[in-house]
Amino acid sequence: QVQLVESGGGLVQAGGSLRLSCAASGSFFSLSVMGWYRQAPGKQRELVAIATSGGSTNYADSVKGRFTISRDSAKNTVSLQMNSLKPEDTAVYYCYARNLVNSWGQGTQVTVSS
Numbered sequence: 755q756v757q758l759v760e761s762g763g764g765l766v767q768a769g770g771s772l773r774l775s776c777a778a779s780g781s782f783f784s785l786s787v788m789g790w791y792r793q794a795p796g797k798q799r800e801l802v803a804i805a806t807s808g809g810s811t812n813y814a815d816s817v818k819g820r821f822t823i824s825r826d827s828a829k830n831t832v833s834l835q836m837n838s839l840k841p842e843d844t845a846v847y848y849c850y851a852r853n854l855v856n857s858w859g860q861g862t863q864v865t866v867s868s
Contacts, residue, residue, distance in 0.1 A: 756780045756857035758849040763862030770866070771837045776849030776859055778830040787852040788825050788832040792845035792864075802847065803834060816842075839866045 762774040778785060789804030789812075803813045803823040811823055822835045832849065844866050849859035 756782050756785070756851050756853065756855075758851055758857055758859035760847070760849045760859040760862040763847060763864045765865045765867065766839055768839060768841055768866055768868050770839050771835070772839065772864060773836070774834040774847055774849075774862060774864075776832050778832075778849075778851050778857075782853045784827070785830060785851045785853050787850070788830075789823060789850050790832070790834045790847055791850050791858075792843075792847045793861075794842075794845040797845075799848070804850070805832060836864070839864075841866045841868045 756778055757780045758776055758778050760776045766772050786807050787804050790802040791799050792802050793799040801814055805811045805823050805825040820838045825832045846861040847864050848861045851857045
């Protein structure tokens with residue numbers, strides 16, 4: 755079982771930056787994927803960015819060039835640097851990890867004011 759704890763959300767003005775961090779703990783050998791999803795009010799949860807154990811990354815088109823995911827597989831951590839934030843980035847951001855099953859963090863609120 756994997757436990758995920760996020761930190762780093764908050765309120766920022768449009769154009770600003772935030773950094774989210776997530777640490778995984780529990781009984782597992784390795785995590786094939788770690789990353790971030792988000793869910794805005796009234797919308798479905800969507801992928802933001804993921805990083806595989808092999809070093810590949812994948813980003814939502816809406817965040818390419820603005821967000822950067824970084825992963826430390828040795829420490830089982832993943833971070834998301836978010837720059838040039840827009841009001842439409844406002845959402846609850848969830849840390850995600852996959853080994854045999856999918857695991858989710860409790861979520862952290864990111865609010866971008868215009």
